[in-house]
Amino acid sequence: METRHLPIASRIIPLALPKGTEKLCELCQNRAYLQCAQCRVTFYCDATHQFADWVGIHEKICPLLVPIRTETLESFSKEGRIEKDIKKRELIAIARSIAEGKLTEGKHEEALPAGQTCLHFCMDVFGPCSIQLVPAYLLLAEGYMGLGNISSAAELLSQAELSVSKNPDCGHDLHHRLHRSLGRLQSIMGDLEGALFNYANDIYHAAEVYGLDSTVCSNGYFLLANIFAKQGKTQIVRSMYNEVAQTWNSHLTKLIEPFLENPTASLEPTFDKAKQVEVDKILHTILDFERHQSRKEHALMALASLCLSMLWFMGGDRVKARDFGRSALQSSQMSPNQELSTAVQKLLDLVETRPQTSEAKRSK
Structure with a gap:
């Protein structure tokens, strides 16, 4: 059995913070009262959210956050900003990989902190309106669908769909993943015809990237078949x-x-x-x-x-x-x-x- 080290927390001392500074929870963005005792640069509203983040992703990235979230004289130089940007991009890739793995294993709740970390750093690096945010929206939507939170999933997919519609040249791979997520949402909501439409588009775009004989397209056919099974x-x-x-x-x-x-x-x-x-x-x-x-x-x-x-x-x-x-x-x-x-x-x-x-x- 896998041994999991539990997170250690320490309370935030308000007087130790610069005047006018308030720390926010990593997961819910409400006022934070605890901080990770290891990295000391990540904050939480309570122990429940700290544990959720620890299990979801923080245990794996705790030391990586220190150089990103610690301000030094060097970090304000051009070289320091470039180095920090590289570290943030590396963290985006790590968070995305962790979220994808947990979703595949059916650990939807654990996938959410990794998805939120991915989205947070994508916004930081690429801006709040960038097409680069779409993969993070899709990961979070998949997590919420797995938990039965359809309204949150639908909202995230609407944001992803809007971003893609504004960037028609964003590429077949992103279209394929968007249509696959939309197909899943419509399947859950009982819109079987809408699901068939999106899965068919998913396969088309996936074939353009990976080839019609690829396992990626094969998985699209599998999802399409599941809808036809519901139709008898x-x-x-x-x-x-x-x-x-x-x-x-x-x-x-x-x-x-x-x-x-x-x-x-x-x-x-x-x-x-x-x-x-x-x-x-x-x-x-x-x-x-x-x-x-x-x-x-x-x-x-x-x-x-x-x-x-x-x-x-x-x-x-x-x-x-x-x-x-x-x-x-x-x-x-x-x-x-x-x-x-x-x-x-x-x-x-x-x-x-x-x-x-x-x-x-x-x-x-």
Whole structure:
């Protein structure tokens, strides 16, 4: 189990502050009464907000804030301002990465402090009306949607949509992410036609950046299929889920091929934890959908199970890789696609030659 160090706080002494100075809470911008005892440059209204920020991001960036928020004679020079600007941009990238990881893992509440940090420094570096703020708006909107706070999510997405509309040349990648978030919002609100429209636009823009056969587009197809599932359009859902599974099969097979040629090759981490969780969820959704159908597509079940087996093989979990591989073999034997059975058997043979990694054992 991961050991987490608890934050240490100290009370702000008003007399120690310059006259007319008032410190504000990092999370809610209300008057602060506590400060982080480690960096001493971050302030909170109460212990609850300090703990939330610590868990969300502050534990990872505490020492990085000191040179950014500490004013010295050097910091007012041209070189000092440039150096501080570089540090702020680095912090934006760190905060964005942390927020994205927590959202993928379903830790929506923990993602909010990282998203707010990202937005705060984006405003500081780029200005309050910059298109550079849109990624932070989207991260925060995703967090609020996960918590069921639809009004806050809708407000943030409106700000993002307005910024993008004022900058039509902002690029396909930003359009793709905006449409994906709008699609999620409309799906939650029950506007299925609006969700279909935005997911279709999401796929179009993603294809322009990453290619139609990319896993990014594949995930767009997955979200689109989920809307058709709500509409009861089973054949369309199956077609799209099959496209998703084929894309991940192609991607994972390329990662597995070196081990088929050399079974003793060193296994290096390919997916971070957040990405592995995301892919696992997608493939399990496809399997669960098919298992609940009266007439099952065994080829699709075999393909999804094969992908899960490869995913966990790359994650170093031989037990899960073997179990999903056996499920894939069972389903493939009920399918006319014999090439699939051959691919599954090769993977199972490979799995049996590999030891369980220590990291996979600890995760159980």
